[in-house]
Amino acid sequence: MNPGNAIDERRARRLNQREDGRGPVICWMSRDQRVRHNWALLFACRKASQLKQPLEVVFTLAPAFLGAPMRHYDFMFRGLREVETGLRALGVPFTVLFGEPGETLPEFAAKRNAGALVADFSPLKLVRGWKQAAAPRLSCAFYEVDAHNIVPCWLASPKQEYAARTIRPKLNALRGEFLTGFPEPELRHQPDILPPPVEWDEMESRLKIDRSIRAVPGLTPGEAAAAARLRGFVENRLHRYAGELNDPNSGAVSGLSPYLHFGQLSAQHAALEAARSGASEANREAFIEELFIRRELSENYCWYNDRYDSFDGIPAWAKKTLMEHAGDRRDALYTPEQFEQAQTHDPLWNAAQTQLLETGVIHGYLRMYWAKKILEWSATPAAAFDIALMLNDRYALDGRDPNGYTGVAWSIGGVHDRPWAERPVYGTIRYMNSNGCARKFDVPRYIASMTGSSQATLF
Numbered sequence: 079m080n081p082g083n084a085i086d087e088r089r090a091r092r093l094n095q096r097e098d099g100r101g102p103v104i105c106w107m108s109r110d111q112r113v114r115h116n117w118a119l120l121f122a123c124r125k126a127s128q129l130k131q132p133l134e135v136v137f138t139l140a141p142a143f144l145g146a147p148m149r150h151y152d153f154m155f156r157g158l159r160e161v162e163t164g165l166r167a168l169g170v171p172f173t174v175l176f177g178e179p180g181e182t183l184p185e186f187a188a189k190r191n192a193g194a195l196v197a198d199f200s201p202l203k204l205v206r207g208w209k210q211a212a213a214p215r216l217s218c219a220f221y222e223v224d225a226h227n228i229v230p231c232w233l234a235s236p237k238q239e240y241a242a243r244t245i246r247p248k249l250n251a252l253r254g255e256f257l258t259g260f261p262e263p264e265l266r267h268q269p270d271i272l273p274p275p276v277e278w279d280e281m282e283s284r285l286k287i288d289r290s291i292r293a294v295p296g297l298t299p300g301e302a303a304a305a306a307r308l309r310g311f312v313e314n315r316l317h318r319y320a321g322e323l324n325d326p327n328s329g330a331v332s333g334l335s336p337y338l339h340f341g342q343l344s345a346q347h348a349a350l351e352a353a354r355s356g357a358s359e360a361n362r363e364a365f366i367e368e369l370f371i372r373r374e375l376s377e378n379y380c381w382y383n384d385r386y387d388s389f390d391g392i393p394a395w396a397k398k399t400l401m402e403h404a405g406d407r408r409d410a411l412y413t414p415e416q417f418e419q420a421q422t423h424d425p426l427w428n429a430a431q432t433q434l435l436e437t438g439v440i441h442g443y444l445r446m447y448w449a450k451k452i453l454e455w456s457a458t459p460a461a462a463f464d465i466a467l468m469l470n471d472r473y474a475l476d477g478r479d480p481n482g483y484t485g486v487a488w489s490i491g492g493v494h495d496r497p498w499a500e501r502p503v504y505g506t507i508r509y510m511n512s513n514g515c516a517r518k519f520d521v522p523r524y525i526a527s528m529t530g531s532s533q534a535t536l537f
């Protein structure tokens with residue numbers, strides 16, 4: 079067990095071989111944008127206490143991030159404002175640096191004469207590039223802490239895993255040691271004065287982003303809203319999660335993915351809350367399977383496969399079968415714009431795309447159907463892969479996330495799946511159709527709820 083909820087040293091790894099210095103400890107917050115249940119922040123707190131130095135937190139705001147539009151920056155900024163407030167209450171200075179993180183971060187660390195720098199973990203190439211650019215320009219110790227996963231990604235497995243069934247035993251073997259509670263942050267050497275508040279409006283005005291894709295109405299971002307959403311899910315929907323995981327009409331989905339993506343909610347805390355709930359073992363395990371096994375499998379995929387965001391990254395068997403069928407006649411062919419505007423012949427697909435456009439989420443089960451139909455109705459498998467990613471990243475609030483990349487790679491490229499019966503266009507990639515959906519949920523009801531039109535009568 080974890081006495082007093084200590085911090086397991088295996089959650090951190092060193093990114094350079096420099097010793098801790100005599101200046102403040104800086105926590106470089108990026109992925110896990112929250113004050114509570116944050117192993118990177120807790121590790122930095124402890125380091126600051128050991129060095130008898132103050133703790134500071136910094137967020138490096140890049141001018142653009144993989145094409146993310148205003149919808150995502152609005153969600154992120156409103157969450158970061160809450161982080162600023164939460165840290166101020168703890169007496170922790172919070173600074174936002176605008177510009178290329180590989181440059182702004184080392185400058186800041188030098189100006190502060192930092193004794194140590196603690197970053198959180200992301201398997202994405204862009205963020206890894208920031209760290210690779212920053213590391214040689216740092217004169218202090220540089221640590222990385224996996225605050226996103228229950229089992230640190232690098233510990234779960236030393237290689238790209240084949241499927242959920244191969245990583246599941248490895249994750250479960252470490253679950254007891256890592257699915258623990260969190261210590262409270264200990265701060266003893268904080269400065270008396272804190273920096274002035276962040277100029278959020280000025281920061282936003284400097285972003286080079288697509289402002290036409292607006293925030294999703296009615297959705298409240300931030301750590302407090304995430305906690306409320308988790309409480310509501312555990313109290314009212316977890317008890318029927320297993321049975322309705324594949325039913326977009328049920329509302330049983332946790333709705334936690336945008337909060338998990340921006341790190342406004344800790345997956346480990348969510349897993350602990352579910353484990354403590356009165357829900358049945360079957361429902362708790364169904365939730366843990368998605369939150370722990372599937373999510374950490376996607377982290378593993380992105381961490382060990384740097385072509386996670388490309389058709390090239392899929393397994394050889396899948397690439398072979400898809401290329402053998404690349405010349406097959408397509409029942410329909412749509413341009414990226416037609417997909418984007420939900421203008422296909424299929425009311426169910428259009429309803430799923432409409433949900434994505436309007437609410438920024440697409441139900442887990444439907445996301446698979448949605449992506450597979452893009453494969454079926456695109457000119458080439460590689461084009462389909464790029465269109466699915468483009469739409470997911472532009473509109474899904476949990477876009478640009480390992481879960482999203484891996485979801486598209488599973489649906490179109492058979493990643494973590496196996497060959498099925500061969501058929502046109504798909505080859506041996508698993509096939510899905512609306513009849514399959516109709517066996518899982520009330521399709522006309524879903525379509526009506528998304529489009530409120532008579533299209534539902536087609537089924």
Ligand code: FO1
Nearest residue numbers: 108109138139140143146150200202478479
């Ligand atoms: N992380 C940062 O450290 N700085 C950013 O400016 C930033 C922008 C951003 C925009 C959209 C989005 O979906 C994520 C963004 N993130 C940013 C990264 C995010 O917090 C995660 O680290 C990655 O998405 C990996 O999951």
